[in-house]
Amino acid sequence: MNHTHRNDQPxxxxxxxxxxxxxxxxxxxxxxxxxxxxxxxxxxxxxxFALVGDGDTVTAVDLTTRGPGGEDGLEAKVNRMVxxxxxxxxxxxxxxxxxxxxxxxxxxxxxxxxxxxxAVAEVGEGQVxxxxxxxxxxxxxxxxxxxxxAQDHSAREFRYPTLIRTxxxxxxxxxxxxxxxxxxxxxxHNDIDVYRSFQESYxxxxxxxxxLQSCGNVDYCLPPTMCYHTFAQYGGRALEGEGLxxxxxxxxxxxxxxxxxxxxxxxxxxTIREIVFLGSREDVARARERYMRKVFAFLxxxxxxxxxxxxxxxxxxxxxxxxRIWSQRLQELKYELxxxxxxxxxxxxxxFNFHDDLFGRAFGITRGEGPAxxxxxxxxxxxxxxxxxxxxxxxxxxxxxxxxxxxxAAGGI
Numbered sequence: 001m002n003h004t005h006r007n008d009q010p011x012x013x014x015x016x017x018x019x020x021x022x023x024x025x026x027x028x029x030x031x032x033x034x035x036x037x038x039x040x041x042x043x044x045x046x047x048x049f050a051l052v053g054d055g056d057t058v059t060a061v062d063l064t065t066r067g068p069g070g071e072d073g074l075e076a077k078v079n080r081m082v083x084x085x086x087x088x089x090x091x092x093x094x095x096x097x098x099x100x101x102x103x104x105x106x107x108x109x110x111x112x113x114x115x116x117x118x119a120v121a122e123v124g125e126g127q128v129x130x131x132x133x134x135x136x137x138x139x140x141x142x143x144x145x146x147x148x149x150a151q152d153h154s155a156r157e158f159r160y161p162t163l164i165r166t167x168x169x170x171x172x173x174x175x176x177x178x179x180x181x182x183x184x185x186x187x188x189h190n191d192i193d194v195y196r197s198f199q200e201s202y203x204x205x206x207x208x209x210x211x212l213q214s215c216g217n218v219d220y221c222l223p224p225t226m227c228y229h230t231f232a233q234y235g236g237r238a239l240e241g242e243g244l245x246x247x248x249x250x251x252x253x254x255x256x257x258x259x260x261x262x263x264x265x266x267x268x269x270x271t272i273r274e275i276v277f278l279g280s281r282e283d284v285a286r287a288r289e290r291y292m293r294k295v296f297a298f299l300x301x302x303x304x305x306x307x308x309x310x311x312x313x314x315x316x317x318x319x320x321x322x323x324r325i326w327s328q329r330l331q332e333l334k335y336e337l338x339x340x341x342x343x344x345x346x347x348x349x350x351x352f353n354f355h356d357d358l359f360g361r362a363f364g365i366t367r368g369e370g371p372a373x374x375x376x377x378x379x380x381x382x383x384x385x386x387x388x389x390x391x392x393x394x395x396x397x398x399x400x401x402x403x404x405x406x407x408x409a410a411g412g413i
Contacts, residue, residue: 018062018063018064019062019065020061020062021061021063021075022075023061023078023079024079024082024083026058026059028056029053029055029056029057029058030093031058031091032051032053032058034085035058035061035086038081038086039078040257041180042074042078043073046063046074047064047065048063048064049061049062049063049064050062094311095309095310095332096308097309097335098296098307100300100306100307102300102303102304102305104340104391104392105391106339106341106345106387106390107391108342108343108345110263110390110394111263111264111386113394114134114394117394118131119131119132119394120134126257127267127269128264128382130264133396133407134382136410137385137388137403138382138385139410140403141379141384141385141388142273143410145273145295146273148291148294148295152287152290152291153246154246155246155247155248156247157247157249158230158247159249159250161229162222162223163185163220163223164220164221164229164232165221166218166219166220166221167219168231168232171232171235171362171363172228172362173358174228181224181255181256181257182224183222183254184220185218185222186215186216187217188214189214189215189217194214198211222254223251223253224253224255225274225378226251226253226272227276229251230249230276231359231374232363234278234363234365236364237365237366238366238367239278239365239366239367242280243283244277244283244284244287246275246277247275247276247278249273249274250271251271252270252271253270254268256268263341264385264386265345267382270381270383271380272380273379274376274377274378274379275377275378277374277375277376278372278373279367279372279373280373281356284374284375288375291352291377292335292352292377295337295350301400301402302388302400303400304387304388305340306337306338306340306349308335308336308352309335309336309338310335311334311348311351333353333355334351334353335351335352336350337349337350337352339384339387339390339391340390341387341390341391347386347387348380348383349380350378350380351377352375353376354375355373355375355376356373357372360373
């Protein structure tokens with residue numbers, strides 16, 4: 001197999017030796033990416049991997065583990081994940097709905113060049129500080145996707161708080177769909193004895209598992225995306241009028257991704273521009289399709305290489321995982337926009353999603369006599385900017401005219 005890691009993430013640093021895990025039975029090679037996107041969540045001992053097979057099938061996985069003894073129990077865990085989440089899926093190749101006519105090559109060393117120039121700096125696991133020219137490009141692409149939206153819709157924009165109620169994610173079904181990404185926010189009990197005990201024990205024990213015994217409030221989480229804020233905001237409301245309700249927001253989102261690596265490709269702390277459509281089934285589906293096609297035209301105008309394909313969310317470890325993935329792909333509920341960031345590597349920079357009446361029912365949002373339908377579009381701004389720089393470089397003189405003009409008009413470089 002030619003996959004040594006997920007195709008949107010460089011391999012994580014390895015500290016241990018390879019461990020081969022044989023699969024119970026071979027898996028079709030077309031399902032290899034579904035194995036890749038889940039392996040880092042199987043065990044914290046896994047620091048790298050490579051699929052083993054002949055191209056048509058995957059027969060085993062070579063794992064790099066963190067130190068000696070890390071392979072204990074891994075064979076059972078990997079096979080349990082494959083048997084539950086991957087093997088039952090239909091082995092179909094992704095259906096493409098758009099391919100850019102441009103064949104621009106992407107530089108796989110862009111992050112290193114940005115770091116050498118002082119434009120980016122790693123400041124933590126899955127966390128990167130960014131400066132110019134990225135900040136100006138963030139602003140440019142954010143304005144650009146909003147400008148495309150404004151051609152057809154008058155959107156209401158909101159800035160949401162960083163924290164989101166745990167009950168909102170629970171109501172949205174996030175707990176059963178994506179437990180691997182959850183991040184609870186807690187604090188010490190507001191009790192003077194708890195504070196005093198913590199102050200006395202901390203110098204001796206530090207912040208260890210025992211500190212959680214003094215905490216208990218998990219009413220809030222870090223948001224995995226912006227649209228859940230919007231659904232909670234509209235919860236219990238009846239939509240007025242016959243047209244679409246369009247809401248947009250930009251904010252920090254957080255998803256735990258085991259096996260972080262350098263670059264802006266997969267971050268713990270990242271920025272999303274999100275657009276939510278609420279209304280009738282026909283209006284929402286039409287709005288998603290029209291907006292998506294206009295985004296493709298915009299990317300073609302800039303000369304970016306890329307494609308958009310039918311995708312699926314990374315449902316994990318549920319009893320109906322494979323059925324939900326197949327249903328999502330069969331109905332084309334999710335389109336994933338991918339741009340190259342290296343000779344053999346691409347990343348998803350955006351998605352165009354149709355939820356049917358899932359969140360209308362979950363949050364009690366109604367239209368007429370029934371639940372409202374919804375769809376959303378999300379752009380990862382760090383990824384979008386990184387893909388652009390990977391293809392056009394960091395020298396402003398090599399950028400397309402619309403980008404140079406837009407950045408300068410906003411007071412950028």
